[in-house]
Amino acid sequence: MIRVLLPAHLKTLAGVRGEVDVEVVGPVTANAIVDALETTYPALRGTIRDPATGRRRPFVRFFVDEVDRSHDEPDEPLPSGVASRKVPFIVVGAMAGG
Amino acid sequence: MSGVRLLVGTRKGAFILTADAKRQHWEVAGPHFGGWEMYHLKGSPVDPNRIYASQSTSWFGQLIQRSNDGGVTWTPVGNEFAYDGIPGTHQWYDGTPHPWEFARVWHLEPSLSDPDTVLAGVEDAALFRSTDAGQSWQELSGLREHGSGPSWQPGAGGMCLHTIIVSPSDPKRIVVAISAAGAFRSDDEGVTWKPINKGLHSEGIPDGDAEVGHCVHHVTMHPSRPDVLFMQKHWDVMRSNDAGENWFEISGNLPSDFGFAMDVHAHEPETLYVVPIKSDSEHFPPDGRLRVYRSRSGGNEWEPLTKGLPQENCYVNVLRDAMAVDTMDECGVYFGTTGGQVYASANAGDSWAPIVRDLPAVLSVEVQNLA
Numbered sequence A: 001m002i003r004v005l006l007p008a009h010l011k012t013l014a015g016v017r018g019e020v021d022v023e024v025v026g027p028v029t030a031n032a033i034v035d036a037l038e039t040t041y042p043a044l045r046g047t048i049r050d051p052a053t054g055r056r057r058p059f060v061r062f063f064v065d066e067v068d069r070s071h072d073e074p075d076e077p078l079p080s081g082v083a084s085r086k087v088p089f090i091v092v093g094a095m096a097g098g
Numbered sequence B: 001m002s003g004v005r006l007l008v009g010t011r012k013g014a015f016i017l018t019a020d021a022k023r024q025h026w027e028v029a030g031p032h033f034g035g036w037e038m039y040h041l042k043g044s045p046v047d048p049n050r051i052y053a054s055q056s057t058s059w060f061g062q063l064i065q066r067s068n069d070g071g072v073t074w075t076p077v078g079n080e081f082a083y084d085g086i087p088g089t090h091q092w093y094d095g096t097p098h099p100w101e102f103a104r105v106w107h108l109e110p111s112l113s114d115p116d117t118v119l120a121g122v123e124d125a126a127l128f129r130s131t132d133a134g135q136s137w138q139e140l141s142g143l144r145e146h147g148s149g150p151s152w153q154p155g156a157g158g159m160c161l162h163t164i165i166v167s168p169s170d171p172k173r174i175v176v177a178i179s180a181a182g183a184f185r186s187d188d189e190g191v192t193w194k195p196i197n198k199g200l201h202s203e204g205i206p207d208g209d210a211e212v213g214h215c216v217h218h219v220t221m222h223p224s225r226p227d228v229l230f231m232q233k234h235w236d237v238m239r240s241n242d243a244g245e246n247w248f249e250i251s252g253n254l255p256s257d258f259g260f261a262m263d264v265h266a267h268e269p270e271t272l273y274v275v276p277i278k279s280d281s282e283h284f285p286p287d288g289r290l291r292v293y294r295s296r297s298g299g300n301e302w303e304p305l306t307k308g309l310p311q312e313n314c315y316v317n318v319l320r321d322a323m324a325v326d327t328m329d330e331c332g333v334y335f336g337t338t339g340g341q342v343y344a345s346a347n348a349g350d351s352w353a354p355i356v357r358d359l360p361a362v363l364s365v366e367v368q369n370l371a
Helices: A008-014 A030-040
Strands: A002-005 A020-022 A060-064 A089-093 B003-010 B013-020 B026-032 B037-043 B051-057 B061-067 B089-091 B097-099 B104-110 B118-123 B126-130 B160-166 B174-179 B182-186 B216-221 B229-233 B237-240 B262-264 B272-274 B292-295 B303-305 B323-325 B333-336 B342-345 B353-356 B362-370
Touching (some): A002 A030, A020 A030, B003 B333, B003 B342, B026 B353, B061 B104, B104 B160, B126 B160, B160 B216, B174 B216, B229 B262, B262 B323
Parallel strands (some): A002 A089, B037 B104, B037 B362, B323 B362
Antiparallel strands (some): A060 A089, B003 B013, B003 B037, B013 B026, B118 B126, B118 B160, B160 B174, B262 B272, B272 B292, B342 B353
16 A cells, blocks of 8 residues: 545545555556546546646646655656655645645 | 525635525525635526536646535536547637647536536637536537637636526527637537627727627526527627627616626516626726616616615626526525625615625626525
8 A cells, every 4th residue: 555645625525634545556656646546536536637638737746755756757666665655655736826 | 485595606615605585694604615716606497406516726627516405515526528539729819829728617507407417618618518417528519610719819817618508498509608709609409509799899809890709708698588698798798689690789878898797687688787897907896886787778778786885995806607696576686706795685786785795706606596
């Protein structure tokens, strides 16, 4: 299981509090984690990635172990600490006003 | 107990305001979806407890919420609005071709006969339909592909399809309006479309009388006379007596014919309401006085309605979907402002009182009569 921390609005949508755990089969990548999130919590479909392009939404960021992984290839394996549950995969609503 | 329910969409959540038939004492519920832009909420005419809501942010995109219990609880339904085929391009602000990109749902129009069928007007401008209570959406692409689509340009608020009118006498007839393309009509349930902008004149486009390119802000009608349409254009208040085939101006003695919101009295098809706004660069009422103008003659002759409305230092706007009328014996009129006030009149506009004063900026107001 992978530890995931969602921003407040997405927690509300998913109906969860705190961290969530999702099951990822195969390489632990950003896309695989978001796929698992959307399967486990259908209300999140389209909120992290644009359904038309499949790309991360511009005002969404992915942080891992204090490093911004938003611009990494989304199918690239994430640092091993995510798979080993040492650190969570953090989904962040970017600071962009509002 | 009969009463009314207002569905109020704001920049930071939705609010539901309820009152009995006297419409003097109101209960305020919300915010629902706090922090999200709620462009529009609208209930099914067949089943008032079935309400659809458009929820979006720049961060997390578009969601559609559905309630089956009058807005007490909500369920997210389908949010995939995929343009049919290869969407092509429209004009960008600088005149260059720009790919069609979905941004948000501006307006939801539930069917007059089926609570599971609902139309959605979106940005970039297109019309979608769901027949499964919002779970899935299919584009009525004949509108975007009818021929003039590549020449459409966004207005200042984006290239949005913001108005959807389904004729009560002929459900195959649909009128939509797009900023800044104009009004369009289908007579075959959305399969084929034609522009209906003859008689409109706009100074902000190269050919002022062009077939498309007009910044139509809102269109409305009275259900008993669906062929009579009233339009608040960017500038000019217009009327058509032939389902949009021809338009003529009815601005008359309005202090400004710029504006957004417009509606028709529930029982008097020739009684109209508009809220004049000073100009397209000054989105506030003339002279800092918030005045609804009423015409009892189908236009041209307008009277200011001021009782209970601020008559000094008022610099709010009233947006296109932020006015509604109820169908009580004495027609109620409602509107919301960008300053967060929602005003109600239980006597057809003769006098007004705020229901709430301090909501986030109001984007839309719809009203439901409750049995």
